[in-house]
Amino acid sequence: MKTFFNKSELSQHLEGLKAKGKSVGMVPTMGALHQGHLSLVEKGLQQSDVVVVSIFVNPTQFNNAEDLEKYPRTLKRDVALLETVSKETIIVYAPTPDDIYDHNVESESFTFEGLEHEMEGAFRPGHFDGVGTIVKRLLMAVNPDEAYFGEKDFQQLAIIKKMVKLHNIDVEIIGCPIYRADDGLAMSSRNERLKPEYRDVAPFIYQTLQTAKEKFGTKSARKVAEWVERQFKKHPLLKLEYFTIADTETLRPLKRKSNKKNYRAFIAVYAGEIRLIDNIALN
Incomplete structure (x- = not known):
């Protein structure tokens, strides 16, 4: 399985695939992958020749520094889990903060026509500016045909759809059903x-x-x-x-x-x- 830590090398590789007529899907994640993530990847592989899975714990969407510090980082295990789905058609992009943020780890300021003020936005100030910033940068780095997001974060999904529309980003955002454990708990x-x-x-x-x-x-x-x-x-x-x-x-x-x-x-x-x-x- 190919793993890239640099967006310029990733972009060069993807351009070569697209020149051969390959379609590219994307599943953005913060790692600590589980079966819910794999269901998104499997959905992507049904529609695309290759799927890029980004693994990046994004500092700008945490309004709690302790939560950011404790968030699990398990890249080696994540790659091994993805390999159980496919070693040939999945590409991992695991950037450093400097690579994806160009040495300026700050959020852009977004307006999502009011979607950002409800629910999570009311309880997590600045959260969706961080989400919008990282997803926009990831989409620009990968330039996928489709990107897949779970409906567990339904508000995030709605905001990403709105951002893509407002910023004229040429990608189809696809929401996928919540993946649950046998006892009903939403996978997270x-x-x-x-x-x-x-x-x-x-x-x-x-x-x-x-x-x-x-x-x-x-x-x-x-x-x-x-x-x-x-x-x-x-x-x-x-x-x-x-x-x-x-x-x-x-x-x-x-x-x-x-x-x-x-x-x-x-x-x-x-x-x-x-x-x-x-x-x-x-x-």
Whole structure:
């Protein structure tokens, strides 16, 4: 498996492939890969001749320095895991901060037509400027035909689609279904950091979302949110940060249901010191 640490060498290699008529997909990651990432890579290989998997822990999207320091960095293991999918059609791009940021590790300032102010944006100031900055730079370095993102980070997916449109970047952004463990917990690199007692109860998050979806059929968004809040107040280990039912287009909180719109429920929960997010389509 080819691994590149320099974007100029990667670009030169990809240009050679494209000159031969090869199509290129991309899966941007922060490493600590799991089966959810592999499902994105496999989806990419169904549509592209080669898939570039970027592995880069992006400093500009962490508003908590301790969280950045503790984020797992497992490049050797990640490459070995990717090799179980394919050694020939996957390319790894693992840049240094100086390589991808050109020796200036700072976020650009973005406007995403209001998408950035909801949910994660309200609780993680500057987060989506960091996301927009790194994804834009990665897309420009790889110049893929398609890029694949999981719907677990649905707000991020919506923001990346908006950024590509606003900045006229010639790539198709494809959202893929949330990959879950057998007990329903959404796969995340952060799951590895869960202490056993928190991992045991973490599936409660998805179970609550599923019941919230059932209740949404007959109750108002406010009533559903109040019910969710009560469930977590009673839980001894999990602490709710937010629960929101929002329009999938604007990501604004639902005030009055419309049969013409689609809605999702979004949640963020602390399991000890580990912050977990999830979401579910409601209609």
